[in-house]
Amino acid sequence: MNIHTAVIKNYLLILNFLFVLQLSGFQELQALQKATAKKDVVVLLHGLGRGKSIMEPLKKRLQDAGFFVINIGYKSIDRTPEQIMNDVSVQINAIRVDSNQTIHFAGHSLGGLVIRAYLDSNRVKNLGRVVLIGSPNKGTPFVDYFRDAWWLKLVGPAAASLGTDTKSFPRSLRPPYYPVGIIAGVSKTFDNEDFIPGEDDGVVPVESTKVEGMKDF
Structure with missing residues (x-):
């Protein structure tokens, strides 16, 4: 065997090895996609001034329960609700689910x-349940009380839009046409009875988390 034949033979062996390696990786990817396609999807969105990392514990719990979880992050400081909606809409619209998968939101x-707001403007195929955790569905008097505070203005227009007036972001939303459950917390840490009536989590009254047509509370 001359040197040229040996080089060609070794080259072909390397190509064959790379092909097998690529095929193995492709088969693993197919297996992962096939397994994922059998799972219901849950889309998570964090709150104002937070990041997607705050939702990681919930993501882990849902994954352990057998869901495929997509944890969406977005900028909320110094942003309008419309800007946030545009950002989040692009990310949700990029999600692809099979016909046998149900997609839930929390x-x-x-x-x-x-x-x-997204579901007001978009009809999602195979939509399942929606869970709202401490969301000010009727707005919060916390924002009404501190509307002129410098620090609220610093947080930006999205925060300022969460009041209880009829032009607020929460009040602009239509009643849900889908199954929705509400989770509300209560905190005794803050002395805010002067401006938040009843039980609350420090910022949002329990009563304000309720929404017309809710299935669970």
Whole structure:
């Protein structure tokens, strides 16, 4: 065997090895996609001034329960609700699900309102349930009380839009046409009875988390 034949033989062996390696990786990817296609999808959205990392514990719990979870992040400081909606809509629209998959949504605080706004404008095929966690569906008197505070203005227009007036972001949303459940928390840490009536989580009254047509509370 001359040197040229040996080089060609070794080259062909390398190509064959790379092909087998690529095929193995492709088969693994196919297996992952096939397994994923059998799972229902849950889309998570965090709240105002937070990041997607805050939803990671919930993501892990849902994954352990057998769901395929997509944790969406978005900028909320110094942004309008419309800007946030545009950002989130692009990410949700990029999600592809099979005909046998159901897609659910869960959002904390502002994230829940963004989900409602998205579903107001978009009909999602195979839509399942929506869970709103501490979302100010009727607005919050916290924002009404501190509307002129410098720090609220610093947070931006999305925060300022969460009041209880009829022109607020929450009040602009239509009643849900889909199954929605509400989770509300209660905190005794803050002394805010002067401007938030009843039980609340420090920012949002329990009563304000309720929404017309809710299935669970």
